[in-house]
Amino acid sequence: MSADTPVGAEPSEDPDSEDPDSVDRDAATPGDDGAADDADPVLSAEGLEKHFEQSDGFLDRLLGTGGTVKAVDGVDLEVREGETLAVVGESGCGKSTLGQALLNLHRPTDGTVRYRGEEITGLSGSAMRPYRRHLQMVFQDPLASLNPRKTVGDIVIGPMEVHDEPSTDPDVTTTAEVRVDGAVTEPVAVSVDDDVDRAVGSVEGVAAVDVEVGPATDGEGIEVDLGEAGAVLAATVDRTADGYEVRISVDASTPDLRRYRAGALLERVGLERGHLDRYPSQFSGGQQQRVGIARALAVEPDLIVADEPVSALDVSVQAQILNLLEELQTELGLSLLFISHDLSVVRQVADRVAVMYLGEIVETAPVDELFAEPRHPYTKSLLSAVPRIDPGDRSDRTVLRGSVPSPIDPPAGCRFHTRCPEVIPGAGWDGDQESFRRAFSFRTRVESGELEPDAVRDRLEAESDASATDETVAARLLETALPGAVDAFPAGVTESLREAGRLVAAGEDDDAAALLRETCPSPCVDEAPRTVETVDAATVACHRVDPDAPGEERVGD
Numbered sequence: 256m257s258a259d260t261p262v263g264a265e266p267s268e269d270p271d272s273e274d275p276d277s278v279d280r281d282a283a284t285p286g287d288d289g290a291a292d293d294a295d296p297v298l299s300a301e302g303l304e305k306h307f308e309q310s311d312g313f314l315d316r317l318l319g320t321g322g323t324v325k326a327v328d329g330v331d332l333e334v335r336e337g338e339t340l341a342v343v344g345e346s347g348c349g350k351s352t353l354g355q356a357l358l359n360l361h362r363p364t365d366g367t368v369r370y371r372g373e374e375i376t377g378l379s380g381s382a383m384r385p386y387r388r389h390l391q392m393v394f395q396d397p398l399a400s401l402n403p404r405k406t407v408g409d410i411v412i413g414p415m416e417v418h419d420e421p422s423t424d425p426d427v428t429t430t431a432e433v434r435v436d437g438a439v440t441e442p443v444a445v446s447v448d449d450d451v452d453r454a455v456g457s458v459e460g461v462a463a464v465d466v467e468v469g470p471a472t473d474g475e476g477i478e479v480d481l482g483e484a485g486a487v488l489a490a491t492v493d494r495t496a497d498g499y500e501v502r503i504s505v506d507a508s509t510p511d512l513r514r515y516r517a518g519a520l521l522e523r524v525g526l527e528r529g530h531l532d533r534y535p536s537q538f539s540g541g542q543q544q545r546v547g548i549a550r551a552l553a554v555e556p557d558l559i560v561a562d563e564p565v566s567a568l569d570v571s572v573q574a575q576i577l578n579l580l581e582e583l584q585t586e587l588g589l590s591l592l593f594i595s596h597d598l599s600v601v602r603q604v605a606d607r608v609a610v611m612y613l614g615e616i617v618e619t620a621p622v623d624e625l626f627a628e629p630r631h632p633y634t635k636s637l638l639s640a641v642p643r644i645d646p647g648d649r650s651d652r653t654v655l656r657g658s659v660p661s662p663i664d665p666p667a668g669c670r671f672h673t674r675c676p677e678v679i680p681g682a683g684w685d686g687d688q689e690s691f692r693r694a695f696s697f698r699t700r701v702e703s704g705e706l707e708p709d710a711v712r713d714r715l716e717a718e719s720d721a722s723a724t725d726e727t728v729a730a731r732l733l734e735t736a737l738p739g740a741v742d743a744f745p746a747g748v749t750e751s752l753r754e755a756g757r758l759v760a761a762g763e764d765d766d767a768a769a770l771l772r773e774t775c776p777s778p779c780v781d782e783a784p785r786t787v788e789t790v791d792a793a794t795v796a797c798h799r800v801d802p803d804a805p806g807e808e809r810v811g812d
């Protein structure tokens with residue numbers, strides 16, 4: 256995490272704190288061991304898990320709040336060079352936890368995370384520091400993520416101090432565009448004075464490489480105008496046999512150099528140098544988010560995890576921030592992991608999309624592919640809820656029933672089976688898919704214990720002023736909890752559904768659930784789907800897409 260620890264939006268664990276469980280490898284420069292490879296993704300995860308242990312005291316047991324929250328549960332993912340990978344899913348499905356576990360802001364419970372091929376899983380403060388400068392985060396709530404007691408200048412300079420930016424590697428050289436009498440020369444080599452241990456790599460960001468060289472005056476060399484950067488930098492230019500050599504040195508203290516650079520960053524994100532001395536509360540939401548972005552950029556990262564960066568902003572401001580992120584990405588070659596629940600935004604910014612449900616990735620695909628042909632039923636449901644230009648165009652809208660189940664006790668098999676419109680009928684079902692889905696939906700309601708026979712009984716008795724029998728309670732339960740008419744099923748199924756209703760009315764929920772499991776079995780409950788590759792290196796975890804999965808029906812059947 257950057258030096259300017261976000262207030263309010265910070266993760267619940269401090270990864271920089273001493274922790275006996277964390278891996279405290281020697282601090283190293285990324286790539287030092289030669290393990291990194293250009294072909295490696297910038298960031299990747301394999302089998303990544305982040306589980307939170309909830310307290311299991313008396314009160315938790317009473318309230319049913321104890322247990323292990325499987326927020327991220329076996330995620331494989333890679334973010335490639337220069338791409339925007341969006342992670343989408345409903346609230347609570349684990350997107351933020353995934354983003355933070357990838358950056359070791361939450362220490363993963365299991366699995367591996369790699370930065371350019373080098374394993375960084377669970378690295379603690381000092382060992383993580385060389386990597387953290389490459390991996391930055393922009394948070395959802397800009398104000399909460401900025402320390403209200405610090406000026407914007409301090410907020411942006413903080414990460415530079417922690418990571419000793421600008422770099423002090425004296426060997427770095429670069430080129431600058433030099434103008435002589437208004438004419439641009441070939442790019443010339445730029446180096447630093449031997450006695451100044453500031454690298455020009457840093458100067459590149461500061462001096463904006465627009466080094467203006469005035470005309471040569473006899474015996475006095477060439478003058479260099481560094482523009483505003485002249486306050487902290489000095490330059491000399493020598494003619495050499497090959498052209499010019501520009502030497503830039505820092506003639507002010509490092510804090511000034513950092514302050515100059517922070518000002519340049521503010522300008523880059525659309526603010527003003529003069530804003531350096533203001534406090535976060537003096538900015539609008541969009542401006543605060545620009546500060547958050549400048550802070551992330553301060554250490555020249557390779558990858559930024561942007562966690563819902565525009566969802567707290569007005570719609571008109573959202574587009575400006577999205578455009579800024581896009582520009583910066585192109586200009587700086589950044590990779591972005593963009594977390595969002597908003598598919599309209601995702602469509603605008605993403606190259607690829609990973610769809611997350613209850614701690615797992617259920618589908619990944621290039622953005623156009625995903626929108627044109629979603630394969631996972633969950634993705635289809637999410638997409639069908641995206642607002643259309645033509646409000647009448649609602650023919651394929653799928654409304655998902657219920658909310659995301661608890662990550663403490665996720666459903667067995669495919670986690671989406673309790674809400675899936677395409678849940679697969681097990682062997683022996685002789686109705687059609689739609690009737691199976693209706694019966695299965697009744698099964699999941701009974702299994703979850705959400706039916707309330709006592710409340711139904713009370714209501715019936717209040718309505719008729721007479722005592723209700725199990726039979727009438729069962730009939731009302733079926734009427735309200737089973738979509739469609741109970742007698743529209745094959746005869747045997749109708750009888751089982753009625754019997755299950757009677758059992759629930761009599762308080763025998765377990766027997767009812769067992770009967771329904773027998774009546775409407777599904778491979779989606781029995782087995783977790785494999786993740787299979789489809790076209791265009793897309794992946795889907797759904798029995799319907801897996802040619803080797805059990806069950807009766809497949810996509811395309």
Ligand SMILES: Nc1ncnc2c1ncn2[C@@H]1O[C@H](COP(=O)(O)OP(=O)(O)OP(=O)(O)O)[C@@H](O)[C@H]1O
Pocket residue numbers: 267307324325326344345346347348349350351352353596662
């Ligand atoms: N520190 C924590 N301790 C316990 N449970 C947590 C903690 N952080 C997150 N969770 C739980 O983990 C699950 C995933 O949460 P997370 O915030 O990652 O989801 P999300 O998809 O980002 O949701 P949202 O879009 O609402 O932020 C949720 O059930 C959440 O309550």
